[in-house]
Amino acid sequence: MARKPADQSVNREDILLAAAEVLQRKGFEATTMKDIAGAVKLTAASLYHHFRNKDALLLAVLEAGLDHIINQIEPIVHSALSSDEKLRQMICAHVVGVTHNTAVGATMVFEIRSLMDVKPLSETASEADQRAYHDFIARRNRFFAHRDAFEELFRFVIREGIANGCFRQTDVGIFTKTLLGAHNWVGVWYRPNGRLSGEEIAAMMADSFLRALRNEG
Amino acid sequence: MARKPADQSVNREDILLAAAEVLQRKGFEATTMKDIAGAVKLTAASLYHHFRNKDALLLAVLEAGLDHIINQIEPIVHSALSSDEKLRQMICAHVVGVTHNTAVGATMVFEIRSLMDVKPLSETASEADQRAYHDFIARRNRFFAHRDAFEELFRFVIREGIANGCFRQTDVGIFTKTLLGAHNWVGVWYRPNGRLSGEEIAAMMADSFLRALRNEG
DNA sequence: AAAATAATCTAATCGCCATTAGATTATCGA
């Protein structure tokens, strides 16, 4: 059967973490396979043992990051808390998540475009390449859908809060975009040794957005 | 003396606008000189008549975008309006600016990193290259300073509003980052034929942020 | 019209980078 991986060999997850760091620093297009390989002390060729190609590697980084944050936020949505407390916790979880791994956070923000313009398959592609390509596209579309679902979690709670009178009447779509834009941007400017911790920043942001949303009185 | 440019020849500004559009669509690293040249019906080589190299072209795009938005916002800061009215107008001007030219807006957000890792000059560089390089670096640093000054306009008005009791006590730095993150993100999701106009979106966002900031009562 | 300069082109060059081919080495299960 499958052999148990040796302790000193590099595994998929090591590569994903290192790749996120490099991708944040240089951006997808400017990052070479050699850069990523170097970050885990491999040669570029060795990466192809773990990932089909550069696009697949990027997608894997993004998937891992998205899964992680969704797993943190979904339970809050389905809890028995009040809508405003839900939203507060969701904002904190998201912002703290971004500050705890700015690499993945920033990659999620900046490198998604690179997924969009994957070059079409050449005419003369083998059967196997065709299949691999379609698998990739399907997987990518699943990722985008997953990403929309993430945003929908926020919309859901805001809608709920408006319905039960906790929040004022407002345009849910715009408010959600405003919220997520602010969150995403944290990954750009946050510095681990800065004046404030991720938790402090998260609390302040949650405070502001709840003031913006809560009903008067 | 300098010849007056012919009407049918492509000028600097045509190139900047076209370049911003291409850069938004593909990102700096993925954009080739040929792409940009094609957008104004030139060959790649011809671009070098107008710009020293690709980095200089990017910098010129960013400078133009930043100048434009600063020119819109600076007068508001120095007007006689109340702090909250100033902030409302600044938010609207910024967001509308972003929606009116998403190309420049998104480029400002996404491509600045490319300016940061400009490769250092090779050892064997000519006198002229040395000078050109240092000019470029100086110009880039001026751009970054200019960008900080833009952010400072918002901080200034918020501080002022807190001082005169118009706004609640809050962390000015964090609030400003929150605000600008939300604004910048608009360039990512806004679509000209979407449900709402840039002006409508701007008004809603300004409304939310002013609720977040205003003193109670 | 002649000289000067601006704008553009065609045709290299040169290097880098994703990807592949084909070993080689390490680890595990039997």
Add this chain to the structure above:
DNA sequence: TCGATAATCTAATGGCGATTAGATTATTTT
């Protein structure tokens, strides 16, 4: 210990893309 498979390596390949060299064409000034 043997065979299988995983993990890694070295050494191409093939193409693309920024940049340059050197014409060529267009426009303006005198």
